[in-house]
Amino acid sequence: MEEQPHFRVPLSLLLFLSLFLLPTSFSSTHDLQILNAERRIDLTSHIIKVYLTLKVENLGTSPASEVHLAFSPAEAEHLAIVKAAATSGKRKKKTYIPLDVKSAELPDGPNGTKFFTVTLLTSLNKGETATLEVLYILTHSLEPFPVEITQSESQLVYFRDSAILLSPYHVKEQTTFIKTPSTRVESFTVVDPAKRAGTELKYGPYEDQPPYSYSPVLVHFENNNPFAVVEELEREIEISHWGNVQVTERYRLVHAGARHKGAFSRVEYQTRPDATGVSSFKHLLAKLPPKVHSVYYRDEIGNVSTSNLRTDYRKSELEFQPRYPLFGGWKSTFVIGYGLPLQDFLFESPDGRRYLNFTFGCPLTQTVVDKLILKVVLPEGSKDPTAVIPFQVDQHLEIKYSYLDVIGRTVVVLEKSNVVPEHNVPFQVYYTFNPIFMLAEPLMLSIAIFLFFVASVSYLHADLSIRK
Amino acid sequence: MNQRGKISSQTPQLQLHSPAPYHSLVFSISKSHSQTRPLRFSQPPLTLSGSQTLPAAVALPRLSPSPRLASTLGFTLNPRVASPPAPFSWPSMAASDAPNGDVLIRNAFGSVLAFLILLLIGVLAFSIRLFSVIKYESVIHEFDPYFNYRVTQFLTKNGIYDFWNWFDDRTWYPLGRVIGGTVYPGLTLTAGTLYWFLHSLNIPLSVETVCVFTAPIFSAFASWATFLLTKEVKGVGAGLTAAALLAMVPSYISRSVAGSYDNEAVAIFALIFTFYLYIKTLNTGSLFYATLNSLSYFYMVCSWGGYTFIINLIPMHVLLCIVTGRYSSRLYIAYAPLVVLGTLLAALVPVVGFNAVMTSEHFASFLVFIIIHVVALVYYIKGILSPKMFKVALALVVSIGLAVCCAMVAVIIALVASSPTKGWSGRSLSLLDPTYASKYIPIIASVSEHQPPTWPSYFMDINVLAFLIPAGIIACFSPLSDASLFAVLYIVLSVYFSGVMVRLMLVLAPAACILSGIALSQAFDVFTRSIKFQLPSLSDHSHIDARDASSENIVPDDTIKTDKSEDTPKERMTKRSKKKEKEPVEKPPTKFQIKKRLSVLPFEASIIAVILLVLLVAFYVVHCVWAAAEAYSAPSIVLTSHSNDGLHVFDDFREAYAWLSHNTDVDDKVASWWDYGYQTTAMANRTVIVDNNTWNNTHIATVGTAMSSPEKAAWEIFHSLDVKYVLVVFGGLVGYPSDDINKFLWMVRIGGGVFPHIKEPDYLRDGQYRIDSMATPTMLNCLMYKLSYYRFVETDGKAFDRVRRTEIGKKYFKLTHFEEVFTTHHWMVRIYKLKPPKNRIRGKNKKSKSKTSSTTTSKRKGTRRNPF
Secondary structure (H helix, E strand, O other): OOOOHHHHHHHHHHHHHHHHHOOOOOOHHHHEEEEEEEEEEEOOOOOEEEEEEEEEEEOOOOOEEEEEEEEOHHHHHHEEEEEEEEEEOOOOOOEEEEEEEEEEOOOOOOOOOEEEEEEEEEEEOOOOEEEEEEEEEEOOOEEEOOOEEOOOOOOEEEEEEEOOOOOOOEEEEEEEEEEOOOOOEEEEOOOOOEEEEOOEEEEEEEEEEOOOOOOEEEEEEEOOOOOEEEEEEEEEEEEEOOOEEEEEEEEEEEEOOOEEOOOOOHHHHHHOOOOOOOOOEOOEEEEEOOOOEEEEEEEOOEEOOOEEEEEOOOOEEEEEOOOOOEOOOOEEEEEEEEEEEHHHOEEEOOOOOEEEEEEOOOOEOOOEEEEEEEEEEOOOOOEEEEEEOOOOOEEEEEEEOOOOOOOOEEEEEEEEEEEOHHHOOEEEEEEEOOHHHHHHHHHHHHHHHHHHHHHHHHHHHOOOOOOO | OOOOHHHHHHOHHHHOOOHHHHHHHHHHHHHHOOOOOOHHHHOOHHHOOHHHHHHHHHOHHHHOOOHHHHHHOOOOOOHHHHOOOOOOOHHHHHHHOOOOHHHHHHHHHHHHHHHHHHHHHHHHHHHHHHHHHHHOOOOOOOOHHHHHHHHHHHHHHHHHHHHHOOEEOOOOOOOOEEHHHHOOOHHHHHHHHHHHHHHHOOOOOOHHHHHHHHHHHHHHHHHHHHHHHHHHHHOHHHHHHHHHHHHOOHHHHHHHOOOOOOHHHHHHHHHHHHHHHHHHHHHHOOHHHHHHHHHHHHHHHHHOOOHHHHHHHHHHHHHHHHHOOOOOHHHHHHHHHHHHHHHHHHOOOOOOOOHHHHOHHHHHHHHHHHHHHHHHHHHHHHHHOOHHHHHHHHHHHHHHHHHHHHHHHHHHHHHHHHOOOOOOOHHHHHHHOOOHHHHHOHHHHOOHHHOOOOHHHHHHHHOOHHHHHHHHHHHHHOOOOHHHHHHHHHHHHHHHHHHHOHHHHHHHHHHHHHHHHHHHHHHHHHHHHHHHOOOHHHHOOOOOOHHHHHOOOOOOOOOOOOOHHHHHHHHHHHHHHOOOOOOOOOHHHHHHHHHHHOOOOOHHHHHHHHHHHHHHHHHHHHHHHHHHHHHOOOOOOOEEEEEOOEEEEEOHHHHHHHHHHHHOOOOOEEEOOHHHHHHHHHHHOOEEOOOOOOOOHHHHHHHHHHHHOEHHHHHHHHHHOOEEEEEEEOOOOOOOOOOOOOOHHHHHHHHHHHOOOOOHHHHEEOOEEOOOOOOOHHHHHEHHHHHHHOOOHHHHOOOEEOOOOEEOOOOOOOOOOEEEEEEOOOOOEEEEEEOOOOOOOOHHHHHHHHHHHHHHHHHHHHHOOOOO
């Protein structure tokens, strides 16, 4: 997940050396083999989802409890999330049990290969098999070609991958399905057997591929889905113990598809909406929590007037438009803010601490966030904040001064890059808070007003004239 | 202080501070004059306030030998005034009333009530201006406020020293503009201070919020200042009425709704407050107030170019006082420090600088400054010489003085004549000669707020006040005091100026409110008193007091107006003489009025009149609320229209500016007509060629010429200015009337004024700018036409322009040197990009062709005085 370029070179060198020095040290990796691998790559949006089903068998003598997944450097760079689940049961009664996935290092991988380790629930004994479902998501992996298009052209992109699954294990049989958004596929690399039917490309089945086999393929196809990328999103969640959670989200949005070239003709855009600017987008949808109130949508020069809020008891949906339709390369910035009732998000844990339970990630649907900065502004006077998140993020603390603060509010800052909608999972921030601090500001105000009156009264009753 | 004794006792907190500086001052004067005849006494006794009574009483014995002198100076001494020597000043009087608990409670109640009313007036003034925020949004309005907002942003970000030294390279490309030296900094500094203050309290309001709400806050201040000023003129009742009227006068609302972040918003407050301090000084003769007055004048100079109104009105008032024989030492104290300190302070403001002593607008004040010194000298000499000697001296001085004056006048005329515009700036000249601007300076005439107003705009902007003003003027004349003379002069001058330039309605509005407040309050006084003493229940104890005998010379009260100031000394006297009596203090004057004068109006007539007045005021309130809600709350950058399917929002301007700011390079130059310059720099953060600060006529003419030239010539002009984008505003699709085609005549006129090859008749058919099939070829080929109507025909097939209500003349054409890069949703803003220059060598044929064309253009360039 996290890219660590400064590590990669010396590490791979080390791995390369270790390949020669210790050829048999980690033999257990070779004890496993993959009986059947099926890969389904979904290219319909600019967020690429890959569903991988692996059937693993232990050939070795010792029990194996870990399965490694390998990713090429290009994939590893754009990898947003890797999830794995163990399946059990037959078709109808299939159950998924999520498994722990961790980044790992293997000594014998080719240069730059990045590994993830899936820990199985029960270790596999000799001859046993297990079925794994893996989902991983790639962003920024569709390269527009041509790089610049005019208003009337549609957007064509390249997708690069391997026809054969990159794996540290021997793969007995494998198939790859690639789903394209439309039937328009300009070209694709043929690695026999490969065939195309409708919106689906099928590579395989290939049999008996040795570890680390790789066969690059290039698919050139049409993709007019909005390439909405938020370059930076700053979410500020401010807790007030007076009953409100105020969320402010600052977006820097860009259309990351093929860049717009030449003129933009409004008359064409308005009169023939399905023939021009097909890759552009003007609507965005944000899924907000239920019971949202005081929603605003504005940018640095004022309100943006095109928005629509639908609320029901389960969710709220904010449909809005940027000021202008976004063509390739066009940017826009805006702010969305809303208030939420405190009791839905703030709870007291058994040990007396309070915790905020909120959703990580970006509320916009179908968007990639290159950099997400999430700030939880705790009330003035809260102490010992700790954040609990199911994946790794950068954390630090800040101090923010808001309305009439004296000592400032503690801000828990969580930063993560390459965030996709799958990251919208709850996280918790625990802190201790003494309710007496709630009264600090009202008391301050009352004292100030009281002093003002006292000063007025004393001024009116004092004779300040020099001459008596 | 105020003329109504009863009220002044009710508001002790407002005047507690005044006695100290006042007494010390007055005593020093009386000491210096102790051996002479008391010239000081020639002040009108009728306007004496509580504190002023003191020296009057002390010096009384010396007064009697010279009644002749007093009468020659135009005053009739009222013997009542001086009869009982009052040993204390007024507030201590109130304290000595302490045993009278009833009075005390009543007084306290009155002052608390007045305070609450003022508070509510402030709230009203603030909240009536929030319609724009509620109906639209919290956003900066229109054009100039965007510049002020941008300057404030710079100030809060970079601090005051960078602000003074700010050279703005984002505007007037390639010339730039020295912002620190060419801007009136008052508004910016005010908002900046407010911002820093709030942030020092950790109240994180954005600069925009502070700017949006600066104007409403200062409107509240302005209505309080109006209260103070009117209180000085005619008492608390009139003050409260005037403040309430000003809080919602539409003329002022138009410039101070939330978001209208313009100089006038704070300047009107500064104007009224300066006048208040001037009148206060005039009434008290206190140097303390004179100094405050200079500071307030300084703030006004910082805020608005309209400060010249002050520096001309006050000298005129002083002159009028001198001419009508109202000279007094108080007048001297009110005026002389203001001129000296005020001019020194004004010269500190970079944008004014040496103009404070060098331009003709300020000469009146210096002339009067000299005159007042001469007059003061004459009075002094008159005081130390015997009448005979004085006549001799007078003859001598007059002859010498005439000679000196002639010399002075000659010098001044020479000075004035040596400066090109005779020392007057164009705007000021157009004030004196309303036709000046339209004749000679199209750039001034092209600004809508510089047009003379129409009659409906008077009704719109000051409404019923227009009918109340004459009544107010009459009220000011009975009796005439220095302060009420000032009010009269103020209204007369501001009516004249407002007739010249619609923007100066703003100066008229406070004057109208003050006089209407006086009129209304006096009228209500008379009517309610008439009703009160004819009510059967009250008439029982409206017995005649014995003390009525002492009050003989109460002015008849036939007119609607009563003369409050006449009552004042009388009330005070009665109160003083009878302070042991347990009688309500405010009753007596009215009581003997009813008995002696029979000045009360018939009961029914009074009731009807009161009802009519209330209706009139109600109409005013309804009109003001309507004006605030409907007419003046639109921010003009976002337009709305109501149709059958609900509210429709036209947010095209911001759409275009947002597009420019996010999708063009940060150093790109955008050319547009100057109206949109401020908004482009503030909202899109792009460099513009010209903006609303129309300081360089040639530069504006260059853009005007480009807009009215054919495409190629325009491309060359724009290219020479490094322009990358051209922005035009087009209302033809949705019917937005103030678009560039309607402003086109000014582009032609201003452009043609500098570059003679642009001839206005080329664009005119039958004396009109037409864009239909009757349009001239020059018009149909000019850049503005092409950029506005490019591919317009494809929208409806007919190319029907909804503003001009006609089909356009040339429907199908192509652009060769420009490329449409953005058009907003309703086509209101269209942005074009200059195509890059073509490669030069394209075969011989084309080469020769381009050669000929380049020679023609270079020839044209020769005739043009293009500075680039």
